[in-house]
Amino acid sequence: MPKLKTTGGATDAYTSPSVSIGMPVYNGAKYIREALDSLLAQTFVDFELIISDNASTDSTPDICREYAGLDARIRYVRQDENRGPLANFQFVFSEARGKYFMWAAHDDRWASTFLKRTVAVLERDAECGLVFSHYIERNLENGNEKFHRVKSSDSASLPFNYLTRMLHMCPSLIYGLFRVNMIENMKLENFDFADVYFVSSLGLRATIRVIDDYLYIAGVKGSRIPYSLTHKKIYRTTFLRKQYALLQGRFCFPVALFLFFILCGVMLKNKILLWRY
Numbered sequence: 001m002p003k004l005k006t007t008g009g010a011t012d013a014y015t016s017p018s019v020s021i022g023m024p025v026y027n028g029a030k031y032i033r034e035a036l037d038s039l040l041a042q043t044f045v046d047f048e049l050i051i052s053d054n055a056s057t058d059s060t061p062d063i064c065r066e067y068a069g070l071d072a073r074i075r076y077v078r079q080d081e082n083r084g085p086l087a088n089f090q091f092v093f094s095e096a097r098g099k100y101f102m103w104a105a106h107d108d109r110w111a112s113t114f115l116k117r118t119v120a121v122l123e124r125d126a127e128c129g130l131v132f133s134h135y136i137e138r139n140l141e142n143g144n145e146k147f148h149r150v151k152s153s154d155s156a157s158l159p160f161n162y163l164t165r166m167l168h169m170c171p172s173l174i175y176g177l178f179r180v181n182m183i184e185n186m187k188l189e190n191f192d193f194a195d196v197y198f199v200s201s202l203g204l205r206a207t208i209r210v211i212d213d214y215l216y217i218a219g220v221k222g223s224r225i226p227y228s229l230t231h232k233k234i235y236r237t238t239f240l241r242k243q244y245a246l247l248q249g250r251f252c253f254p255v256a257l258f259l260f261f262i263l264c265g266v267m268l269k270n271k272i273l274l275w276r277y
Contacts, residue, residue: 017073019047019100019115019177022092024085026054028106029063031140031219035106036067036074044115045073049104050095053078054088086190102177107140107219114215118177121209128154129183129206130199132176133215140219147214148172154207159255161207162247165200166263169270172218173199173208182206193239200243204250236267 021039025032039049051064051074061078068076075095079088089103100122104110118131137146151168153161174188174195183202188194199208243263247256 015097017046017048017098019044019102019119020096020098020180021047021049021102021104022089022096023049023051023104023106024054024088024092025051025056025060025064025106026082026085026088027056027058027060029056029058029060031107032060032063035104035108036063038109039104040067040071041112042110042115043112044119047073047115048097049074050092051076052088052092052095054085055079055082086188089188096180099180100177101180101183103175105175105219107221108175109138109217109219111213111215115177117211117213117215121211122177122179125207125209127207128209129179129202130173130176130208131211132170132173132208133211133213135172135216135218136214137218137220140221150210152208152210153203154209158204159251159259161203162200162259163262165196165203165208166259166266169193169196169266170199171195172216175216175218176208178202179206191238191242192235197239197242197246201246204246234271236271240264240267 023035028035036049049071051068053060053064053076055078064074064076064078068074077091077095079091083091092103093101100119102118114133118133121131122128132150134147134149137148139145148170150170150173151164153164155161155164171193182205183198186198186201188198191197202208240260240263244256244260247259250256251259
């Protein structure tokens with residue numbers, strides 16, 4: 001096994017790490033150093049970090065190569081052209097070798113115990129497919145913070161778990177720690193609320209647990225303004241159609257219809273609150 005040049009406590013880099021971290025990035029030079037330092041400061045050291053650079057035009061490549069030269073756990077890949085964010089997210093997952101996986105944004109931060117505590121939950125509970133924590137939304141321009149509490153969906157009742165995910169939608173759950181064998185046949189798709197759909201789909205097959213502590217910081221630049229992936233305004237029809245198909249495949253018709261009506265109510269409220277988008 002190759003020796004780590006900088007380890008933070010580890011002595012070897014493993015070809016089969018317990019955790020794979022995928023960081024898709026494009027022009028992230030302003031914030032990526034702090035994100036990398038935060039990940040390399042983890043008390044749980046048995047991980048690999050896969051950075052996929054989507055043909056950045058700033059100094060992101062230089063920074064990533066510098067860090068890859070310091071720590072053998074880091075694999076840096078520069079794409080020949082910008083493939084778009086979705087393809088970059090999918091690429092880092094396809095490169096993962098660990099039994100647990102998480103996506104990491106270049107402008108986010110993690111408590112030093114984030115991996116240790118989330119891995120411990122997955123090790124204890126074989127039915128758990130995703131672990132997250134409460135999180136802080138931090139404005140990287142002025143330092144202002146908002147604290148967000150996240151709901152677990154770990155009931156014995158699947159309809160209740162589904163309602164929890166829909167009534168307490170949290171797109172940031174996509175940045176939790178996943179059990180790979182429960183999501184290896186799933187993929188992120190290119191439609192609005194695809195991250196919510198991905199998590200809710202997993203939530204019908206596995207429990208989702210949330211650590212009662214603030215271990216994750218979501219970095220934002222200025223105000224967090226909702227935007228559409230594919231349209232000028234947020235488009236909800238594809239999300240609703242796919243959710244209905246998901247419910248039909250999991251529940252009897254009356255239960256599926258009841259849950260779908262509640263989901264439609266949630267989305268209507270969401271649309272009213274975000275009427276400008």
